[in-house]
Amino acid sequence: MDSISNIVSSQKTFFNSQKTKSVTSRLVYLNALKNEILSKEHAIYEALYKDFKKSEFETFISEFGLVISQLNLVIKNLNKWAKPQQVKSSILTFPSKDYIYKEPYGNVLVISPWNYPFLLALEPLIMAVAAGNTVVLKPSELTKHTSQILTDIIKTVFPEDYITSVQGDAHVATELLSQKWGYIFFTGSVSVGKIVAEAAAKHLTPVTLELGGKSPCIIDDTANLKLTAKRLVWGKFFNAGQTCIAPDYVIIKRHIKKEFIELLKEEITQFYGENPKESIDYPRIINTKNTLCLAKMLKDNHVIFGGTIDETDNYVAPTLIDEPALDSEVMRSEIFGPILPILTYDTEKDIESIITNFEKPLALYTFSSNKTFINHILNTYSFGGGVVNDVLIHFSNHRLPFGGVGTSGMGVYHGKHGFDTFSHDKSVIKRGTWLDPTTRYAPYKQNFGFIKKLFNFFS
DSSP: OOOHHHHHHHHHHHHHTTGGGOHHHHHHHHHHHHHHHHHTHHHHHHHHHHHHOOOHHHHIIIIIHHHHHHHHHHHHHHHHHHSOEEEOOOGGGOSEEEEEEEEEOSEEEEEOOSSSTTHHHHHHHHHHHHTTOEEEEEOOTTSHHHHHHHHHHHHHHSOTTTEEEOOOOHHHHHHHHTSOOSEEEEESOHHHHHHHHHHHHTTTOOEEEEOOOOOEEEEOTTSOHHHHHHHHHHHHHGGGGOOTTSOOEEEEEGGGHHHHHHHHHHHHHHHHOSOGGGOTTOOOOSOHHHHHHHHHHHTTSEEEEOOOEEGGGTEEOOEEEESOOTTSHHHHSOOOSSEEEEEEESSHHHHHHHHTTSOOOSEEEEEOSOHHHHHHHHHHSOOSEEEESSSSGGGGOTTSOBOOOGGGEEOOBSHHHHHHHTEEEEEEEEEOSSOOOSTTSSSOGGGHHHHHHHHHHTO
């Protein structure tokens, strides 16, 4: 493989050739990408199973299926998205026609994470290609089988000076970040996100940061508790809790906590059996380091269900913790694993005192049938996105922008929002020549009064 600086240089040359500006050419490559992915469907399932025992079902609904859906959406709509959009002209520039042109940024760097290594590498890549950029993808070194199949797919479909995958560890990522890019898209932890933002700032490079945080799940006493338990267990333990928008902890009305805990236990057993380690539907933690971090979170806490850990298999059982201290290890940072702390509240002030201990989360979930309570939660707290009476599902609607706020991220993507993220909105006015009012020309004194009236009238 060429050196990183040579790859970046060749991609800049390719972009400057104007070849990526052709929407027809973009569609040819996107169709080829779709066909190549479809041809490797079972190999993709196998790669994700090898990386952390992810089932075919979870791989399909959370990775493979979403990637194909995004490709179908882009292929169907790209001609429309890429057309200049005419907007209403201002009377102050009459006669004119005003437009917004969608212009690619140039050479894009996409750094993807390990928890959804196929989806979160390809979705931003697809949108960057759709917008007319070149792309260097840095997949996660922790999911080596998935990263290799991503690299193989990209190499088969694209010339290296157009789209390429560069594998490697943090040293490779550091070298990539030292280059000058037109745009950087990063998905990962808050700590690494700060490093990415600092590197981008040196070149004033625009960035999208998809990060995380402690996403609360608030349950009041009007919620359907059995359905709430089922949906919460699905969302929390999906991918063994290794989801950036997974419910990180529960805040539940005090007098219904005991009943709800029993329902959670029933649903976990219904999902994964008496021994989840034997379930074909329950994944593993990505590596031993993360397994040990999760084990540390359990120390000095009241485990009321689960708690079994097998470091040799990177297995952490679905686990419930009762009333951990807010300054405990499990509450100080995002859990990113199958551990669910359960806190209680009596008043809305109690909820506030818990949530305001943490930075703005990537997601917030509320289970309730009380519209006043729901609206209070939605309007009081800042978060990236959320769901009422379910979890995770807002990620699946391409019409909704997905992204964080504050330390949980900046910028959005999904569907056309992703295309827009990788496109600069270039404003253009096409001025007519058949009329040229003299009011803006010197000498100004004779026109000043008229101009003031004009601005006031059309403000």
